[in-house]
Amino acid sequence: MNLFYILCVLFFLNPGKSEWVSYFKNTQVEIFYKKSDCFDAKNGINQSKIFLKYQNLTMKKIEVSFSKKMVYTKDKKDYLTTQDLPVYKLQIDSHAVIEGSCENHNGAFFIFEKFLDREESELKSFDLENIKVIDLE
DSSP, rough: HHHHHHHHHHHOOOOOOOOOEEEEESSSSEEEEEEEEEEEEETTTTEEEEEEEEEEEEOOOEEEEEEEEEEEEEETTTEEEEGGGSSSEEEEEEEEEEEOOOTTTGGGGEEEEEESSOOEEEEEEEEEEEEEEEEEE
């Protein structure tokens, strides 16, 4: 009985979600990522995504900009997606933390990994390139 209780507690404390991992840090901002699954029963879309979280380490409002470089598999071969072209920009208030979620569809906050309910291409690797931070105040 005690083992059952311990397993239940462990499951509810960590139901398969990953923890935030630091990806980039300088004196102004720290960027984290974590993998999570999103289930949209209403639209029948089940996806795995990499969410991004941004922490402003300064006393000033900042703007962070970057491009995404993503490599996906397709027919057992790797290919670079064209989604690495846009430059994403976001503003972060002083000492604020903002993060992606299943409900947030802004491309600056997530990287699509794969569909969970069908066999299609999936993310092999990603990189945030040309990360720039400017003070706005």
